[in-house]
Amino acid sequence: MRYTLHVNGQDRSVDLDGDTPLLWVLRDALELKGTKFGCGAGLCGACTVHLDGHAVRSCQTPVSDVGKSAVTTIEGIGETAIGARLQKAWLDVDVVQCGYCQAGQIMSAAELLAQGHVPSDEAITAAMNGNICRCATYTRIRQAIKRAASPSFASAAARK
Amino acid sequence: MSAELRPKIIGARVRRVEDPRLLTGGGAFADDLGTPGALHVAFRRSDHPHARIVGIDCAAARAMPGIRAIFTGEDLDGLVKPILATSRMRNYHPTPIPVLARGKVRYVGEPVVAILGESRYLAEDALEAMEIAYEPLGDVVDPEQAALPGAPLLHEAAGSNILVSREFSRGDVDLVMAEAFVRVGGRFRFHRKTPVAMENRTYVAEYDRGRNFLTLTSSTQVPGIVRDALVALLDMPGHSVRVVAQDVGGGFGGKTSLYPEEVLVCALARKLKTNVRWTSDRLEDLISTSQAFDEIIDAELALARDGTILALAADVTGDVGAYSIYPWTAGIEPVQVVSFLPGPYRIDTYRGRVRAVATSKPPMGPYRGVGRPVSTFVIERLIDMAARRLAIDPVALRRHNFVSGDDFPYKVVTGLVWDHSSFREGLDEACRAIGYDALRSEQRRAREAGRWFGIGIASYAELTGIGSRISAAPGMPINTGTETASIRIDSTGTVTASFGITSTGQGLETTLSQVVAQTLGVRIEDVRIIQGDSSAVAHSTGSYASRSTVLAGGAATLAARAVREKVLRAAAHILEAPLEDLDAADGAIFVVGTDRSITFRDLARAVYSEMGRLPKDTREELEATKVYDPYFGTTSSATHIVTLDIDPETYKIRLHRYLVGEDCGRVVNPLIVEGQVHGGVAQGIGAALHEEVVFDASGQILTASLADYTIPAAGDIPPIEVVHIEAEAPSTIGGYRGMGEGGTIGAPAAIANAISDALAPLGIEITELPVTPERLFQLVRQAQAKAAKEQGSS
Incomplete structure (x- = not known):
């Protein structure tokens, strides 16, 4: 079956079974290796991408369900203002250890920040609790989200 | 600037050099490696805890679409030896680990058959078509029961399920206990864990048939150990086997051991003269990564x-x-x-x-x-x-x-x-x-x-x-006590520092860059760290046992000092200043207290390219390799x-x-x-x-x-x-x-x-x-x- 996907602002055509998970479409057919396989069961969050700005588990999303939705991956999120702020905040507070889960973390955080205000600790926990990090960078993820969400950081990042 | 006033790189909150690539999807984890035409392995694993293998019927699976080969334990005879962890420990029974089970299975999850397909999907589909008949053997589950005489044996050749026994003793414990004012104690239980790195174990074997050269890209913490083991198990010359760990998505110890799947992809890539790869799924990780x-x-x-x-x-x-x-x-x-x-x-x-x-x-x-x-x-x-x-x-x-004060050093x-x-x-x-x-x-x-x-x-x-002086594990025949650094300033004046040690998320590229940059007198951005590559140095094991900064940092310091001495000797000629007046920092060598200086870039050109600038017999290669043993x-x-x-x-x-x-x-x-x-x-x-x-x-x-x-x-x-x-x-x-x-x-x-x-x-x-x-x-x-x-x- 032929599908045309709108990925990171480009139309990409693939010929695959409709039940192929979006994760493997991205990784194998489109060579976008930044989205990671962690569990294949929607339990770890490593494969998180956006469909029309909403964080979804790409391992649980059959390609036939994507339709005309805009797919955004870690390779494309930096092109958005929120994505760029998050990536910078992540660098500033040195979140990353092994980095394997961080694409998924950034994608989940980007959906949270799109709500447009500085999230509370409870809101961060609720939004991020499905993204497992075995290096346990959670404390700094929290810091980085707050940093990226703060109005002063946003305007400083915009000036750059 | 005096040495005291110069900004220190070691000890500074330096941002990690790894992060920009890891935050933009630019990391290179083993499964990210493209290998067009590679065969994908799926394993049929034991669903019995302890059973004799009565028969394996692969005929239906062999006929499935896209299946290129199927291997059982017997099919590996002559291709690869069993893995054997030897030790000089007394009262130790090593247990051969077959790459695929032979004769019996010993845990749920043990690999029994390897199916090689044109895709992982096709290989997985064929797993279902395979018939394996088992005859259950006695339960060996409770360790205290298993230690009793007469318990069913997992390894008959060992003669016991007790693989190691040991005792440390000093003093008359029973007497002191009996006379003590107070005694506390009990039975403590610490239940079994598993490391669960977010990146599942992944092994990609590429075989260059023209040069008979095997490259394994592995999600391992120990590329040096794996290389040395593969050479022995596959009977290949060491110069024809390279083990590379690029970005590794966490290890925590679970990637410090040699795994049957890792050996298998290599043996089959060589046998079939093609590329063979396997990535664990999470179920396989939870039942077959070391616990x-x-x-x-x-x-x-x-x-x-x-x-x-x-x-x-x-x-x-x-x-x-x-x-x-x-x-x-x-x-x-x-x-x-x-x-x-x-x-x-x-x-x-x-x-x-x-x-x-x-x-x-x-x-x-x-x-x-x-x-x-x-x-x-x-x-x-x-x-x-x-x-x-x-x-x-x-x-x-x-x-x-x-233990305090004068007690140190204290011998336990x-x-x-x-x-x-x-x-x-x-x-x-x-x-x-x-x-x-x-x-x-x-x-x-x-x-x-x-x-x-x-x-x-x-x-x-x-x-x-x-x-x-001490082995990471008692009596092991491998050396875990040294690491090697090889540092080179090339003809453009940039620095490459090579290690066998492997970063699995602890930022070693940054830490080692800091050590090399400060010791040599260059900037962090002038240094490139090569790590996780068995071919980078003659000997290395990898990252485990809280050793990497101590051992690789120590080796980096020794090698950087040696290169720095060569740099200063060359600079002394060029700047016409006594050696003891020279210092290096921020990418330049200068005569202390003057404005005379030369950049590393210009110095490298003088050493390697502008042949008139140094007397022939004073030209030295700007590189050094050092081993550190704490x-x-x-x-x-x-x-x-x-x-x-x-x-x-x-x-x-x-x-x-x-x-x-x-x-x-x-x-x-x-x-x-x-x-x-x-x-x-x-x-x-x-x-x-x-x-x-x-x-x-x-x-x-x-x-x-x-x-x-x-x-x-x-x-x-x-x-x-x-x-x-x-x-x-x-x-x-x-x-x-x-x-x-x-x-x-x-x-x-x-x-x-x-x-x-x-x-x-x-x-x-x-x-x-x-x-x-x-x-x-x-x-x-x-x-x-x-x-x-x-x-x-x-």
């Missing part, structure tokens, strides 16, 4: 009336799973438990016995902390139990018994040697930083209000950066303090504050060190409260998904405060001590002590981890029933 801890410890501590420890006795049974893992052996985990059980305390009279018992479970291997999370749990619980009995504050009891009964480390200072500083006395007042108020509020302390010592290693130590509340309705445990006061020597990058502490503590919290690999009575694994084996998530981890203590510098080059594992060593004990402290009014002592709400509920119910009965009878 951890899993010990039963009967321990007793004797003390005098003033709190002085008089004697310690312990019997440890380690459940080591189905095979003695390569290269570490079945001794790696349980022998460490008895070795480290005396902790940071002066204990002259000690008897520690240990048995490593084979059972039909995935093999036990190293996991963050190795043995010491368990030994620390036991000794720190004993200390707190003794403090309660003697009515001495647990801080005072620790201080009183610590088990042969370990503690060099000077801040045991007391770490405890004092942690208590000061967290406000220990105020916490006790808070606790009194909380108790009056009916809350179960506890304060837990754990102190420990660990041996890190161990050199050639010989003994060095002691890292810490005290953890945690406060928590137990919800009397749900038995959920809420952690409030967590503070670590630690001595890891000179800190190269505080950002990285603190991140490592956070991660280690979080894994210790998981071990204390959440994580347990569960088997049923026949050996079937019941925790084979991340819904059943739950690791800490964002909401489970409190803020973690870290206080660094840099007291007396150790004798390692650069003054570094290892610190990657410590967080996991202290946390289970600290939390167990805090829970026991919270429930002290009920007389509950925690002796089993993890403390799940169910276990806690049962403990409280039993304690309340006991109290009611005593009240009734009085």
Whole structure:
């Protein structure tokens, strides 16, 4: 079956079974290796991408369900203002250890920040609790989200 | 600028050089490697814990679309030898690990058949079409039962399920125990864990048929160990085998061992003269990656009336799973438990016995902390139990018994040697930083209000950066005591520093860049680190045992010093200045106190390209290779303090504050060190409260998904405060001590002590981890029933 996907602002055509998970479409057919396989069961969050700005588990999303939705991956999120702020905040507070889960973390955080205000600790926990990090960078993820969400950081990042 | 005023790179909060690529999807993890035309392996694994293989019928699977080859254990004869972890340990029975099971299976998850398909989907489909007939053999599940004479044997050739037994002893323990003022003890249980790196194990073997050259890209922590092993198992020349670990998505010990799947893709790539690859799925990870801890410890501590420890006795049974893992052996985990059980305390009279018992479970291997999370749990619980009995504050009891001052270097009964480390200072500083006395007042108020509020302390010592005098695992035939650095300034003036050591997320590219840049006198951006490549240096093992900064940092320092001397000699000619007047920093060599200088770039051009500028016989290659051997290693130590509340309705445990006061020597990058502490503590919290690999009575694994084996998530981890203590510098080059594992060593004990402290009014002592709400509920119910009965009878 032929599908045309709108990925990171480009139309990409693939010929695959409709039940192929979006994760493997991205990784194998489109060579976008930044989205990671962690569990294949929607339990770890490593494969998180956006469909029309909403964080979804790409391992649980059959390609036939994507339709005309805009797919955004870690390779494309930096092109958005929120994505760029998050990536910078992540660098500033040195979140990353092994980095394997961080694409998924950034994608989940980007959906949270799109709500447009500085999230509370409870809101961060609720939004991020499905993204497992075995290096346990959670404390700094929290810091980085707050940093990226703060109005002063946003305007400083915009000036750059 | 004088040397004192120059910005220091070592010790600075330098941002990690790895992060830009890892935050934009530009990392290169093993599964990201493109290999067009590669064959994909799917494994048919044993669904029996212990059974004879009666027959394997591959005919239907062979006929499935896209299946290119199928291999059973017998088909590998002549292609690859079984893996064998040898050791000079006495009373040790090595167990050959077949790459695919031969004759019988020994745990659920053991690879039995390898199917090679044009895609992983096709290979997986064919798994279903395969018929394997098994005849069940006797259960070998409970380690104490398995150790009894007459128990069914997993390895008939070993003659026993007890693969290792050992005893350390000094003094008349029984006599001292009998005469002591107070004795505390009990049976302690630390249940089985699994590392769960987010990146599943992945092996990609590329075979260059023209040059007979094998490249394995592996998600390994130990490319050097894997290379050397492959050469022996495949009988290939070492120059034709290269093992590369690029970005590795976490290891935590689970990627320090050689795996059958890793050997298999290499053997089949060579046999089929093509590329062969395999990526574990999460189910396979949870049932076939090495598992951890899993010990039963009967321990007793004797003390005098003033709190002085008089004697310690312990019997440890380690459940080591189905095979003695390569290269570490079945001794790696349980022998460490008895070795480290005396902790940071002066204990002259000690008897520690240990048995490593084979059972039909995935093999036990190293996991963050190795043995010491368990030994620390036991000794720190004993200390707190003794403090309660003697009515001495647990801080005072620790201080009183610590090895301190003139005791250093202190030789533990088990042969370990503690060099000077801040045991007391770490405890004092942690208590000061967290406000220990105020916490006790808070606790009194909380108790009056009916809350179960506890304060837990754990102190420990660990041996890190161990050199050639001591092996990372007892009696191993491989050298874990040295690392090599090779540093080169090329003709453009940039620096390449090559190591065999491997970063699995701890930021070694940054740490080593800092060491090389400062020692040479260049900027961090002038340095490129090559690591995780067996072909980079002549010998290396990899990253484990909190050794990388100590050993690779030491080797980098030695090599950078040697290159710097060559640079300065060349500069002395060019700048026409005496050698002793020269210094280098920020990418230039200058004559101190003048404006005369030359950049590294211009100097490299003068040495390599502009042939008239240096006399011929003074030209030297600007490179050096050095090996560093810390010989003994060095002691890292810490005290953890945690406060928590137990919800009397749900038995959920809420952690409030967590503070670590630690001595890891000179800190190269505080950002990285603190991140490592956070991660280690979080894994210790998981071990204390959440994580347990569960088997049923026949050996079937019941925790084979991340819904059943739950690791800490964002909401489970409190803020973690870290206080660094840099007291007396150790004798390692650069003054570094290892610190990657410590967080996991202290946390289970600290939390167990805090829970026991919270429930002290009920007389509950925690002796089993993890403390799940169910276990806690049962403990409280039993304690309340006991109290009611005593009240009734009085």
